[in-house]
Amino acid sequence: MLDFTLSKEQEAFRDYVHQIALEEMRPVSLECDRTETIPEAFFWQMQKRLRGGADGQARQWIAEGKAAPGQEQLLSMLGYEELAWGDAALATALPGPGLAYPPLMAFGTVEQQQRFLSLYEDDGLHWGALALTEPGCGSDVSAIATTARREGNAWVLNGQKQFITNGARADLIITFATVNKAAGRGGLLPFVVPGGTPGLKVGRIEKKMGLRASQTAELLYEECRIPEDHLLGALLHAGRAGFKAAMRTLDATRPMVGALAVGLARAAHEEVTQWLKEELPASYSLQKRRELLEQAEELGYEIQMARLLVWRAAWMADRELANSKEASMCKAYAGELVMKVTTFAARVVASGEMTEARLFLEKWFRDAKIFDIFEGTAQIQRLVIARRLFPEVTIP
Ligand SMILES: Cc1cc2nc3c(=O)[nH]c(=O)nc-3n(C[C@H](O)[C@H](O)[C@H](O)COP(=O)(O)OP(=O)(O)OC[C@H]3O[C@@H](n4cnc5c(N)ncnc54)[C@H](O)[C@@H]3O)c2cc1C
Structure with a gap:
């Protein structure tokens, strides 16, 4: 069977997000672009409205990175289209696990998912980020040079990431690093690095031509020590799993x-x-x-x-x-x-x-x-x- 129609619930969700884009994003769009900043009040208002919709099971989707079982991705796409219609830069800056969510869900153990994602369930403003890109590596992920070494029951990270969306405000940064540079792709592993960890420093915030209100940060890892259970999943001995x-x-x-x-x-x-x-x-x-x-x-x-x-x-x-x-x-x-x-x-x-x-x-x-x-x-x-x-x- 081929069906291109959206369900009533999907339509209601899309219309609900559209209304928020129209009423909350468009009015501040040009000013945020001009000043390259987003007022904190905007984040609170968006969080409140995106969590408070009347569309049943879908209503917490974007604030918490969750959706109705079996239609998470499709529902997300409906929401993202409306948010970018409102303002693409603001859409990438909304509180929530953001780009940290996909690797956590795909590779975290159930215990890790619960532990790390529970952070996003309280009433505060929390962000997530994904750190792959480095000054010497963008398209070719196998060239990642940030290193991770095991020391007792900790991992110690050293290196530099650049162009990280929400990097300076993220509570959790999924950081890809290598445990064996000579192994290329085989040495890569994903780590959960909490924002504010000693040894993690925020460097330059990029000035950009477009998406100016979206925060794009450089991150520096200098003997940045995280607990051993912050290695995402049980990937350590799984060859090219990272x-x-x-x-x-x-x-x-x-x-x-x-x-x-x-x-x-x-x-x-x-x-x-x-x-x-x-x-x-x-x-x-x-x-x-x-x-x-x-x-x-x-x-x-x-x-x-x-x-x-x-x-x-x-x-x-x-x-x-x-x-x-x-x-x-x-x-x-x-x-x-x-x-x-x-x-x-x-x-x-x-x-x-x-x-x-x-x-x-x-x-x-x-x-x-x-x-x-x-x-x-x-x-x-x-x-x-x-x-x-x-x-x-x-x-x-
Ligand atoms: C606003 C912004 C936000 C970003 N957010 C994030 C983020 O949150 N997390 C993150 O990890 N990264 C992020 N990035 C980084 C982004 O993903 C990289 O810039 C992108 O992957 C390209 O990498 P690069 O800039 O190193 O370019 P390069 O990989 O150096 O590529 C330069 C040029 O060479 C071409 N090229 C490279 N290899 C080949 C090939 N094999 N064949 C043909 N052509 C090739 C590319 O297409 C490109 O035109 C962000 C970047 C920007 C600008």
Whole structure:
């Protein structure tokens, strides 16, 4: 059976998050971008509303990183699309376990999941982060140089991570480090490093072109000592299990990034469509008008295609089907599409006075680029896809 309809509960959840995006995110969006800061009151308000919805079992999804059994991923995608429609930078900055959640759920023992995630259940503001990237390693995770060594009943981490979303405010940072550099991928393991651990220092906070309100931090690990039970899961003696953990984490986070990209693309598309309907200058020739309307229409159905790719990857994850190829496909497609849509919108609406709508379009144009970069660039997604489509061919 093939069914593209959302259940009443899924629709209610999507509409509920949309309302929050409209009422809480859009009004502060431009100011947060301008100042590169987010007022604490915004986080409290978002936490309160996202936890307090009337949509039954789904209501705590985003605040706690949980959802209804069997539809967690799909439901998450509906929410992420709406949040990025509101503001993509703020969507990545919301309290909750965030990017720490997928590796914890995929590789933590049940005891570790309960212990670490219980932190996010109290009334405070808590964040999580995922630290893979280093100055010398982004796309190629096997080049991770941060080291972990065993000392008695502790692990000691040394190294440097960069571009870590929410890194400076995270209560837990899932940090990938190597216990044997010579073993490449085989030496990698994921560790749970609590924020504020002695030896963990926050370095530079990046100044960025887009997603300016989202915090992107450098983290320095200098003899950073964590208890031995902070090694995620029982992965120590499992060969390349740590590398697989990193890859499985990306399989979960790529559809999420795809959904955010769809939300941002939709925001820009709605704005430009409205402009074309209401403000298309009478002086434009018939041919120019037709070209613009055709391009807008084409982008509209491409957004629907991107959404379906995202939903498919999430649907597979909900059924515990291997979805690396599908996760990369939706990320690659949506990441490039959002740049196409925001470029078109910014170009078309470029004439006329500087209205609020134009300020949003200018911001969305800047915000779009990151969707082509984080959680793996478009080139890397194509490598992942090609390796799975042509397993018999060696692709370096
Ligand atoms: C705002 C922001 C937030 C981020 N958040 C996080 C986070 O929370 N946690 C985290 O761990 N990281 C995070 N990152 C890092 C991000 O995931 C990396 O920037 C990304 O993976 C690319 O790595 P790199 O910058 O080292 O580029 P590189 O890997 O050095 O790549 C440079 C260029 O070479 C290309 N390239 C590389 N290898 C190949 C190849 N084999 N074939 C073809 N082309 C190739 C790439 O596509 C790219 O165009 C964030 C980055 C930004 C900008």
